[in-house]
Amino acid sequence: MTTDPFFHPVSGFDLPRFAGVPTFMRLPHIPPEHPRFAELQIGLVGVPWDSGTTNRPGPRHGPRQLRDASTMIRAQHPVSGLRPFETANCADLGDVGPNPADIPDSMDRITAFYERLVGAGIRPLTAGGDHLTSLPVLRALARERPLGMVHFDSHTDLYHAYFGGTMYTHGTPFRRAVEEGLLDPKRVVQIGIRGTMYDAEDRDFAASAGIRIIPIEECMERGWAEVMAEARRIVGTGPTYVSYDIDFVDPTFAPGTGTPEVGGPNSFEALQVCRALSGLDIVGADLVEVSPPFDASGGTAFLGASILFELLCAMLD
Amino acid sequence: MTTDPFFHPVSGFDLPRFAGVPTFMRLPHIPPEHPRFAELQIGLVGVPWDSGTTNRPGPRHGPRQLRDASTMIRAQHPVSGLRPFETANCADLGDVGPNPADIPDSMDRITAFYERLVGAGIRPLTAGGDHLTSLPVLRALARERPLGMVHFDSHTDLYHAYFGGTMYTHGTPFRRAVEEGLLDPKRVVQIGIRGTMYDAEDRDFAASAGIRIIPIEECMERGWAEVMAEARRIVGTGPTYVSYDIDFVDPTFAPGTGTPEVGGPNSFEALQVCRALSGLDIVGADLVEVSPPFDASGGTAFLGASILFELLCAMLD
């Protein structure tokens, strides 16, 4: 299949990669009001929002830096040979406009935006934003039925509440998502979990709900191929969401994030795990917690853009 | 007057300045529950909070970086010769614990903390936090009567609302403070205002309420001595609050802030204006909007610590 060249990114052979208004992967910018919006199959969306961050802020700047770094991405996958932009109509849908000083208002705005995508049959690939972003996205995507989820992270994000009762932070989205019936906990797998712990409240919830946690030590011992095979078994053939927190990756490879945990996978492994997702029924995916203020060299954003490309290919392969 | 040596900072002649647990100006750490709390006259307080930030976040990290930089401060003012720590009992009271994901809750926590200081007769010198910090502080300090204010900033922070009705952000604190009767607008002067404008809504409010705005161009033309003389006339002899937004200073001298505006005063002028406050009836002061993630060299924090020292001396001279 070859798509309409209107939807193809400009090549670095024609326009140097540092030139041009930066959109995700140099795709056309097609916001919902654009006349060709309805032709899209995959929409890349930015959610510049970090009000749920309990620690070091910054992911509100993520989408812009990811757009910038993503102009380094070319047209073809080096291993599979897939040319995603010729396989499906893809575009940069722009950013959801958040309200930095009002969490519920922001969540409503996000859900409303994604409902429009769902209505148009466009699968979203999201660039966050902090991890609370996933919750309002899931509210739109899982309206009909709970989803399975492959979740790459160093944290479970399954806590009940922070600071004496605050229920909506970047440490709680998946607890809420399970409670709201957006995720089927039996089809949820969390990979790469590590770091010092407050306590075991999140692990206890996971155990009781049926969520499978694979700590980093187990990943390192069994190898990524085996871990990903198990992950595929857990989510099975049903509709699945992929949520990729950049802090899954070791902070030396991805310093630009708010709550790093040392001892994680390297950048080769960071891509490898995405390649193992091909063939799943991925209804949406996100990459979150890229925090440019802590990414002096821009390396995190470039790794993030590479991960977004891998996720895109996994959604299309 | 010489105070109890218990309240004196350790000298850099005895312990090198890079050594030791960093408190504000190497003062003893005396939280409210400390037995000698009641003896204090001036309390240095950190408010690590930036949930009101509509643009680039980071001031939640301000107090810690200001503590670190402030270990460079010595015992004596170079011009007046004042030795503030021998003039009044000063201490680091620690930080107010905010709730990063809940603005009203955080404001209540802040006000409650400062009411304790007011009750104990301790004048606060605050290290923010974003500029919304000033509002809950004023709620405690101005409970009895409205205050005058000398306000150094590049922005008026007098807007009505953001994002379609959000009333509590770092761009609105003094609009709220006037509305709540915490400030007497006739005794408020805003100095150094500059930068491109959304519109004139804030200026119109100031004009109708009687707030005096002195734009940077007027400061540069008349000179700081004359501007500060006018500021002193405006606040007069009544109780006065001093609010110092680090973005008053040119962003080359103070890059570590979220909403910089080029074309401001240099670091010599940044200190000079504080020295012109001596003798006023200062019931409290703050330095806000120091944002370490945008302050790679630490220079903003060191300038901020120097300003805090000048404000302290102005409160005691």
Add this chain to the structure above:
Amino acid sequence: MTTDPFFHPVSGFDLPRFAGVPTFMRLPHIPPEHPRFAELQIGLVGVPWDSGTTNRPGPRHGPRQLRDASTMIRAQHPVSGLRPFETANCADLGDVGPNPADIPDSMDRITAFYERLVGAGIRPLTAGGDHLTSLPVLRALARERPLGMVHFDSHTDLYHAYFGGTMYTHGTPFRRAVEEGLLDPKRVVQIGIRGTMYDAEDRDFAASAGIRIIPIEECMERGWAEVMAEARRIVGTGPTYVSYDIDFVDPTFAPGTGTPEVGGPNSFEALQVCRALSGLDIVGADLVEVSPPFDASGGTAFLGASILFELLCAMLD
């Protein structure tokens, strides 16, 4: 006059400034092939090109970083009150695609792009690129008659050749422009010149051609008001180009440039000189030599964006 809202930038009150695909000053992106191109009066153009750089490279990255920083710019000038985007139809025309490995080819591409603007009656405001950029731009703008020029810089860029005969570098554009009849040397003034010198060959050429050089020491002694009054007299009422090399500004305020010279104007003066251009017959303007790889904090780009806004207002006031 109020322009069609289609051409108005989105406000930071509606969409936070860190959100959205970054165009110059958040203007609509209207490349020449856009249906509303013909309605434009001012076009902001990026020229991401630095092949003429003899020293530290990087200005090829300038346009993108300037776009990013320019999302901090609001709608109204703080001193004149001018609202430029309501005064004329402005847009981001995108970047001219250069050929980084071929100087003559790149110059031809640039001239061709600007001829299209001239043909459409659109005045260009250019974000470079190194200073060689000005030459192909002038070739399009001065086709009909030589222009006067107000040139802010620390270097004269009037050298004959480098490296044994290379005639097209960022140190030679105005020598070529005079030779090609694009500039009327009697109507050219160079302001802020400073730094150690190879020799006096450039000064000798200026003297013999009638170009007026005002070194920084003279600026500091006479004051900017007087200097700018002389500059206005020199260019008079004829068609005038404004070329602003960011290294005019002191490198502490603008570190992100390739050939800094210490001892220049501060950021307040950097804006002030632009404000003194109002009323001239400005047929085009550029800001060049912003080099992001040497601008770790982004401060140079933000100052550059502020200068672009001032130049835009000067073109419309």
Add this chain to the structure above:
Amino acid sequence: MTTDPFFHPVSGFDLPRFAGVPTFMRLPHIPPEHPRFAELQIGLVGVPWDSGTTNRPGPRHGPRQLRDASTMIRAQHPVSGLRPFETANCADLGDVGPNPADIPDSMDRITAFYERLVGAGIRPLTAGGDHLTSLPVLRALARERPLGMVHFDSHTDLYHAYFGGTMYTHGTPFRRAVEEGLLDPKRVVQIGIRGTMYDAEDRDFAASAGIRIIPIEECMERGWAEVMAEARRIVGTGPTYVSYDIDFVDPTFAPGTGTPEVGGPNSFEALQVCRALSGLDIVGADLVEVSPPFDASGGTAFLGASILFELLCAMLD
């Protein structure tokens, strides 16, 4: 066993991790003169001193940056489940005050401080400082009998002298310690040694004294599990010191150090080797050579804080 809550760190669920005066792991600050000093079992001590550094200086700033980063550490070990602060009374004892311009004076100050700990039965966990720090610490700890040592480093630090006879530098501490009878060379193992060599003088000394050196190439080939098993055999059940030079870790993971050597372990391995120390009779441990001026992102300090937590758990497990 659960310890007195007085000795428990504040939780990030209660006070955000960026808030509060930063002590090691948010423990109470209990200097020797504190009334509850005698109740301590483990003391975290800073030694902000780098006068023995022959190359790039900076570790004098290590303790403060490690305190800052260590506020990211939570209460429970992710693998063993150990909650160290509930297992033993731990505290931040503050810094030993060095004399930056006098090496012998500084060494005496350090030894005197640690003798106080030995006298009180408190096991020290030290944050350096350069590697010369270990020598005066060992003089206090090994007063009674020589110790075994597990030493992680890229250098042996066994040289005789520098610069024509200077015997006390960060390249000589363990040569001196063996000569002074503080270490039993037969129970000393050095792990991770690598990098270009001046000559083989240090290796020759090690061979003749019986010190076992395991170069990085051997570690990579045999695997860390086997290497650490050998290390445990070497030190056996006797009293053992652990000295961890951050330059053991690859400089990409730990750039903030003075004498990096490429080709070292990653951050997962950096933690793994500590976990293999559990059960040894560890009488003290140190982490040295963290140099904040070369650690722009703070990543080295965060890795260092994570290593300190692992060492603490190894001392208690």
Add this chain to the structure above:
Amino acid sequence: MTTDPFFHPVSGFDLPRFAGVPTFMRLPHIPPEHPRFAELQIGLVGVPWDSGTTNRPGPRHGPRQLRDASTMIRAQHPVSGLRPFETANCADLGDVGPNPADIPDSMDRITAFYERLVGAGIRPLTAGGDHLTSLPVLRALARERPLGMVHFDSHTDLYHAYFGGTMYTHGTPFRRAVEEGLLDPKRVVQIGIRGTMYDAEDRDFAASAGIRIIPIEECMERGWAEVMAEARRIVGTGPTYVSYDIDFVDPTFAPGTGTPEVGGPNSFEALQVCRALSGLDIVGADLVEVSPPFDASGGTAFLGASILFELLCAMLD
């Protein structure tokens, strides 16, 4: 064999490594006009040139930063024990003076310089410069007969042309070299290739010419020992050039480069592959694409200097 001490670097035991005018590895600076030039066997040459760069510029600054970092290198290889400076007369020959604004002129200058080395029987070890550097070097070295090549890189650099026909860029040198008969494609192996692709034009050329490409995925799966054994078989015993693009290494370990590709080897592997070259008939080697403006911490340069040392030892072992 021990060489004349005149050619030995000064030791860090005598002069601290931060002291002295920085030459490559602290060797004597012996430009071609030096009286002892003819005694040299190995010449370290800088080529500060990046005009062929199509993406992010900067390698023109590489040689100077590599010289600085290389003062950290000591006299002896840690594994083989080789002391290269006592094995052959080595020196820093200085830099070839390029013409940054003229590609053909620069290539001629480079070839002329290297022809002088060939004439004197000096084998060159080059510090680039971008990868186009290798072409003019090969023109001098392969004048007599085509060479084999071991090429470490993430890109093949085998493209035909950029930007509509530009044939000399850093993405084309080895296409040209094969076409010019400088390389025997059957004796060329490219190792570590990865990253998104424009298309397969380069791979097609390689396949038809007989060049062996070993992508990173194959390296990771087979292991470096096996990959290098194959590489040795491919180049065989004939004269061989080694070209090492620093972007072969993962960009977290080597951020200072213009066109990074995530997912590459770590720094241990980066050295390991060089050690596997010992015994080949290496007639010259280069390390290219080190770009200091993107190497804030200097870590890339230090890794690069370590690689240069490994290449030097491989040339002498």
Add this chain to the structure above:
Amino acid sequence: MTTDPFFHPVSGFDLPRFAGVPTFMRLPHIPPEHPRFAELQIGLVGVPWDSGTTNRPGPRHGPRQLRDASTMIRAQHPVSGLRPFETANCADLGDVGPNPADIPDSMDRITAFYERLVGAGIRPLTAGGDHLTSLPVLRALARERPLGMVHFDSHTDLYHAYFGGTMYTHGTPFRRAVEEGLLDPKRVVQIGIRGTMYDAEDRDFAASAGIRIIPIEECMERGWAEVMAEARRIVGTGPTYVSYDIDFVDPTFAPGTGTPEVGGPNSFEALQVCRALSGLDIVGADLVEVSPPFDASGGTAFLGASILFELLCAMLD
């Protein structure tokens, strides 16, 4: 007078400024053992030493970074037109090799080196190194008779001792120099003094000895022209040393230093004061306290190199 071209720096028109082994101002490297040493009139010397630093270390790296930055310096002074390298035989003499771990040994090495210069009639221009450097230099230069001194600094460096009796630190050199009879206190002027004070011990000493201190506030009020006129009167026509601590300049312009004090002169003023020294009998000069680890952008070094050029011209004008 025109000097032998052997002593002329290479021009940036011939060899780009980023190319070549970096010596001070691209001068020939002529250590004392060089055959043409005796022909020199001015020697630029590096003293990479900071063992006297009581606060943040780093100036040991100053000479190398100053060499690098100084390759930006050209041949002619922009105001006076002086071409110093054609006026006197100048060279880079290399660095004095210090002993980083032994202060007295280092001081002896420095004095011995400078005695050689004195013996050869070469006037030294020194790049430090911390401010203790000036003391061993003065011991060589003032052997015959006490010198006058113009001292630019924010600190007096006149303290008696630190840390309970340590007499040789970078805060004490001029106290020692007066005591040792190396300086005639009546002919010493200290300009730009500022910052918070420990106490007034240094001022009291200055007052009793007859040293004139001109605090920054007085400089700002009277203007630099008047201040420098007074300075010239104080040192008169006798032999004079110039000592320039980079922390004289405001830390925003010169962040790369260990003990910054905000509120100092800008970079224009930093040069201006040097120009006011012309005609004095300058027997030697130094620029000290440039600390590269705190100078991320390199701007301090470039300012420092510009100051060195001004000092050189002042010595020759």
